[in-house]
Amino acid sequence: MDFDFSDDQLALREAVARWVEKAYPFERRRAIVAAGGFDRGVWAELAELGLTGLTVPEDDAGLGYGAVEAMVVMEELGRGLVLEPLAQATIAARLLAGYAEPALRAEWLPRLARGEALIALAHQERRARYRLDVCDAEAQAGDGAAGYVLSGLKNLVPAGDHADAYLVPARLDGALALFLVPRGTGVATRGYGTQDGSRAADVQFDRAAAILLTGEGLAALELAQDLGIASIAAYAVGVMDRTLAVTVEYLNTRKQFGVPIASFQALRHRVADMKMQLELARSMSYYASLKLNAPADERRRALSRAKVQLGHSMRFVGQQAVQLHGGIGVTDEYIVSHYFKTLTQLEMTWGDTLHHLGEVSARMQDTAGVFA
Template sequence: MVLAYQERKARYRLDVCEAKATHSSAGWSLSATKDMAPAGDHADAFIVPATVDGTIALFLVERNASGVTTRGYGTQDGARAADLQLVNAPASLITTDGLAALEHAIDIGIAAACAEAVGVMDKTVAITAEYMNTRKQFGVAISSFQALRHRMADVKMQLELARSMSYYASLKLNAPADERRRALSRAKYQLGTSMRFVGQQAVQLHGGIGVTDEYIVSHYFKKLTQLEMTFGDTLHHLGEVSARMQDTAGVFA
């Protein structure tokens, strides 16, 4: 079972939903187009947000139900995803308070993605440091070059910033909804910034080998790029943080 919530026009906003649910004597039916459902071509069922009388509700749709089609494809990090098309597909209502439930689920997903990203960055930094201690130029290890040592110091700083914000995200999961949403957007923004910096610097410090499919760092870089866009990219969460700064006159609680 996977969550299929993304729509092209929504641009990561959870309150924008064009999917429609209708109720009849036979039960609920959904018409919707959802993009990038993770592992959607292997899932047995989908949790789908749809609007009912102007509000968002959550529904369960079985994969083998009538009116359900999926188009699967590979993602850049080697995983799978699928676009989901529903045409009057029979569905079961989960909750009419769909937006609140969806926001909580996405926040949990953000915290998990942040933790995963820290692990990927940690491994990327370790491999890069080992490579720099091994690779020689002008008869010495490139880790002895001051300019490269400074770049590695910046990479380590971004990693530790990301680690701290990942802890912060997990600690805020049980906070009141407004506080939780603010905290998770802050965390995802910092993680997105750190992921991009660490990934790019790791590739640069390796040189050409850093982008070859035969070398693990290129796959870590792809994974970090994918995670940066998962549950809202860095620009989206910067906008969320900015909007909430306006609500509090720029003062964070």
């Protein structure tokens, strides 16, 4: 199989890498964290690059690119530890393009592509843990133009207090359905910073006007989760790549007994193990992105497998980097501590390693793929 990137994909990577290097230095990121973890100005800059509309269909004012281009972009954003949740744009674009009525697509997708609207998936509830089929939010028919009203509390919504609309699963006549809820009357948010410095919020819906996207809510949520896993897999590869590079640079600079500690064989072996975990993660990130258009059962198995490997790699690379840096590895002023916190949080996002190990086990076929 040919894993070479096309000229357009390489140009896209270069453009994003150049923006990260020039416009998103570590000092700017720290200022955004101190200000709350989300910057509308950065979101506008991503829109100017075309990234908020990257996977929006061309008929809806987007660029119409696919999963591989999204993966390339997320890798570069990971190298810069960019806080703004671009993965939410990818999820919203796919769900709206796949499930929304033409009028609703025409209203929201061009705004999403231009960066004028941030649409966040609000699906997590405390009781659900990582299960998508557990949902206490409820919807019922309403009298307004939206057609439905929705009530419930959703937690850990990315940049939820800055979002302009939400994709919300809720029970409708006992079945799980997916709704678009514009921010307005009946929507209250409580924002907070997360461990890696990004922004999240609890969102309370109290008879908020809701537009039905699909009555097959679980299938739509599973697709959203798989898109999210592929996005953070690519992002994590970028984070790990920079983590390894910074660690190698430190080992080549730091001296003990008059020689760089990079010359110590034990440390060189640990760096080699970090490189191995990075490449395993990279290959599974490619695998995840290439499987996004596969049939649902195959896609779900593939994305859980990818998340298991990514979980192992993220934990190993992050912990080794901190240890190899010694005391400065945990200081807020040094970027390695931020790499470590980001990788630790990503390992638990969209289901942690143990959860997806269970998913892989549950979906394993009788032969485990060994025999025909």
